[in-house]
Amino acid sequence: MMQRLPRPALSRDACRIAWTEFGNPHGDPVVVLHGGPGSGSRPAVLGLFNLTCMRVVLVDQRGAGASTPRGGLRHNNTMRLIGDLDALRARLGIARWCVVGGSWGAALALAYAGRHPSHVTGVVLRGLFLTSSREVRSLFVGTRARAPRAWQRLTAAAGTARADRLIACCARRLQPGAGAARQRAVALAWNAYEDAVLTGRPARGARPTQPAIDRLIDKYRIQAHYLQRDCWLGERRLLALARRAAQAGVPLHAVHGTHDRVCPVDNVDRLARAVPAAIVERVPAGHLASDDALARGVARAVRKMLTVTTEDAPQHAEPPVQSHA
Incomplete structure (x- = not known):
C-alpha cells in the first residue's frame, strides 16, 4: 500500500483540521467523511478502496480525532465543516472528488454535494442519517x-x-x-x-x-x-440539498443495512422519493462499516462511481475554488 504522510493541518477559525492522504497521488480523488458527529477518521475504512488507483483523503472534522481543539464547540457547525472540506479540496489542488460518508458522514456528504455540486464527481452513502x-x-x-x-x-x-x-x-x-x-x-x-x-x-x-x-x-x-x-440541517433541508446535487448532475448511491438499528432503513426510501435518480441498495447488514455485506456494497458502489464519472469527465476540469464558508 502506498501511503502519504500527514500534511500540516488546515487552520480555519482558530481550529486546526487534521487530514491524511493514502494511495496513489495521481489516482482518482476520494474524500471519506466520518460519522458521529465527533467520531474521527479510522484508517480501517481504507480496505474499501483500491489504493493503487485511488487517492484517498481522510479528514478529522472540527474537534474530532487529531483536529484541535479536541472536543471544541466554538465555530463548530455543519456549514463550517462544509467550508473546511472545500478549503481542503482547493488546497490539495483537486478540481472534483468522490465523497464517501457513513451515518452522520453520509448526511455531511449530501450537504456538501448540495452546496458545492461542481466540485463533486459522485456521492456514496453508507447507513444514511437524515439529521431528523x-x-x-x-x-x-x-x-x-x-x-x-x-x-x-x-x-x-x-x-x-x-x-x-x-x-x-x-x-x-x-x-x-x-x-x-x-x-x-x-x-x-x-x-x-x-x-x-x-x-x-x-x-x-x-x-x-x-x-x-x-x-x-x-x-x-x-x-x-x-x-x-x-x-443545523433537518430532514427537509438535507433532502433539498440532495435534490440540488442530483439536478446538477451529481450521481448518488446509497447502501443501507436492512438490520440497521441506528439509522432506519426507510431513510433510503425517503431519499429515493426526494431524488428518484439516486441508486438505493439494501444489503443484509447492520449499521457498522465493518459488516461484510455493507463493506462490499460500498466498495462496489465506489468502483462503479469512479468508473462512470471517469468516462464522463469533462476534458477541462474546473480550477480549485477557495471556500468562503
Whole structure:
C-alpha cells in the first residue's frame, strides 16, 4: 500500500483540521467523511478502496480525532465543516472528488454535494442519517427496550428520565465546566448504550484508559451539540440539498443495512422519493462499516462511481475554488 504522510493541518477559525492522504497521488480523488458527529477518521475504512488507483483523503472534522481543539464547540457547525472540506479540496489542488460518508458522514456528504455540486464527481452513502428529530427519538426511545440496563445507566448519568430532554441534559453535563465525574459518567453511559443498541448485547471488555475516556467525552460533547440542533440541517433541508446535487448532475448511491438499528432503513426510501435518480441498495447488514455485506456494497458502489464519472469527465476540469464558508 502506498501511503502519504500527514500534511500540516488546515487552520480555519482558530481550529486546526487534521487530514491524511493514502494511495496513489495521481489516482482518482476520494474524500471519506466520518460519522458521529465527533467520531474521527479510522484508517480501517481504507480496505474499501483500491489504493493503487485511488487517492484517498481522510479528514478529522472540527474537534474530532487529531483536529484541535479536541472536543471544541466554538465555530463548530455543519456549514463550517462544509467550508473546511472545500478549503481542503482547493488546497490539495483537486478540481472534483468522490465523497464517501457513513451515518452522520453520509448526511455531511449530501450537504456538501448540495452546496458545492461542481466540485463533486459522485456521492456514496453508507447507513444514511437524515439529521431528523424523528431518528434521534427512534434511537433513544424506540430502541431502549433492547437495552434496558444501558438505558437506565444513561438516564441516571444524564440526570433525567425524560427522553425529550435527554440530549440537552447530556450536552450540559459534557461541557468542560460541568465537572470531570459528570463528563465521565455521561460519556461512558452513552458509549455503553450505543454499543448495546448496535450489537444487541451489553458491552464487555477491558476497563477504558483515561485517554480513551477523554476521547469519548470529546466525541459525545460534539455529538450532543449537533443532535440537539438537528445538525443545523433537518430532514427537509438535507433532502433539498440532495435534490440540488442530483439536478446538477451529481450521481448518488446509497447502501443501507436492512438490520440497521441506528439509522432506519426507510431513510433510503425517503431519499429515493426526494431524488428518484439516486441508486438505493439494501444489503443484509447492520449499521457498522465493518459488516461484510455493507463493506462490499460500498466498495462496489465506489468502483462503479469512479468508473462512470471517469468516462464522463469533462476534458477541462474546473480550477480549485477557495471556500468562503
